[in-house]
Amino acid sequence: xxxxxxxxxxxxxxxxxxxxxxxxxxxxxxxxxxxxxxxxxxxxxxxxxxxxxxxxxxxxxxxxxxxxxxxxxxxxxxxxxxxxxxxxxxxxxxxxxxxxxxxxxxxxxxxxxxxxxxxxxxxxxxxxxxxxxxxxxxxxxxxxxxxxxxxxxxxxxxxxxxxxxxxxxxxxxxxxxxxxxxxxxxxxxxxxxxxxxxxxxxxxxxxxxxxxxxxxxxxxxxxxxxxxxxxxxxxxxxxxxxxxxxxxxxxxxxxxxxxxxxxxxxxxxxxxxxxxxxxxxxxxxxxxxxxxx
Numbered sequence: 001x002x003x004x005x006x007x008x009x010x011x012x013x014x015x016x017x018x019x020x021x022x023x024x025x026x027x028x029x030x031x032x033x034x035x036x037x038x039x040x041x042x043x044x045x046x047x048x049x050x051x052x053x054x055x056x057x058x059x060x061x062x063x064x065x066x067x068x069x070x071x072x073x074x075x076x077x078x079x080x081x082x083x084x085x086x087x088x089x090x091x092x093x094x095x096x097x098x099x100x101x102x103x104x105x106x107x108x109x110x111x112x113x114x115x116x117x118x119x120x121x122x123x124x125x126x127x128x129x130x131x132x133x134x135x136x137x138x139x140x141x142x143x144x145x146x147x148x149x150x151x152x153x154x155x156x157x158x159x160x161x162x163x164x165x166x167x168x169x170x171x172x173x174x175x176x177x178x179x180x181x182x183x184x185x186x187x188x189x190x191x192x193x194x195x196x197x198x199x200x201x202x203x204x205x206x207x208x209x210x211x212x213x214x215x216x217x218x219x220x221x222x223x224x225x226x227x228x229x230x231x232x233x234x235x236x237x238x239x240x241x242x243x244x245x246x247x248x249x250x251x252x253x254x255x256x257x258x259x260x261x262x263x264x265x266x267x268x269x270x271x272x273x274x275x276x277x278x279x280x281x282x283x284x285x286x287x288x289x290x291x292x293x
Contacts, residue, residue, distance in 0.1 A: 139259075142235075
């Protein structure tokens with residue numbers, strides 16, 4: 001099979017769709033493993049890939065005990081690739097048509113209480129780490145959005161920041177008082193470290209050693225803060241908490257959707273279920289499982 005077609009498709013995802021590097025690499029791995037599987041069965045052209053190859057590949061994924069989420073992602077990768085191949089006349093038949101996907105179990109996202117957030121912020125954090133928590137929780141940013149923020153994406157005077165989410169989709173997020181205060185304390189330290197180590201970067205997050213923070217650095221820091229309050233958390237937990245707390249305090253669902261950068265409001269609606277679940281937990285904690293007397 002012509003690997004040039006795969007390279008062309010990945011370039012299309014990057015340039016036309018604006019997908020992130022990590023997402024494109026996931027597509028590369030998914031599609032590469034599928035094409036290797038087909039070649040091992042003696043299939044050498046895209047037109048010779050039949051539904052039998054796709055079904056056998058999916059069965060192999062299940063045999064490997066991969067999670068349902070991973071299988072669904074790989075199937076989505078195949079569907080997108082064959083749709084593109086057919087649209088560009090590289091393939092006459094799409095073997096993934098009518099292919100059923102496993103149903104994903106609906107899992108409510110984990111959230112933190114306001115008290116747990118405050119407990120982390122009261123851990124005597126330095127200026128950099130305070131900014132990380134305030135922007136993840138106070139602005140509901142994704143970890144990749146935070147890691148990719150530049151200083152010119154921040155407008156302290158107007159109290160907003162500009163970030164780029166999935167598919168490089170731009171959105172404007174307001175900055176709260178605590179986030180503004182944290183940034184005002186942090187930015188002079190950042191500028192000092194940049195001058196001290198003579199580095200040229202527009203990245204917002206730079207540590208005291210002049211090193212630009214990565215997504216992994218942010219994950220590691222948040223995980224360590226969770227351990228201090230005996231809770232397993234990730235950067236996304238703070239984003240979930242941001243959305244849930246807004247809804248609990250009467251925010252409009254559509255506004256929360258805009259703030260999170262969700263393209264579909266049904267994704268945001270999941271947080272309404274979290275909010276209701278938490279409300280029941282609080283009620284029963286006060287009144288007992290039998291309800292009020």
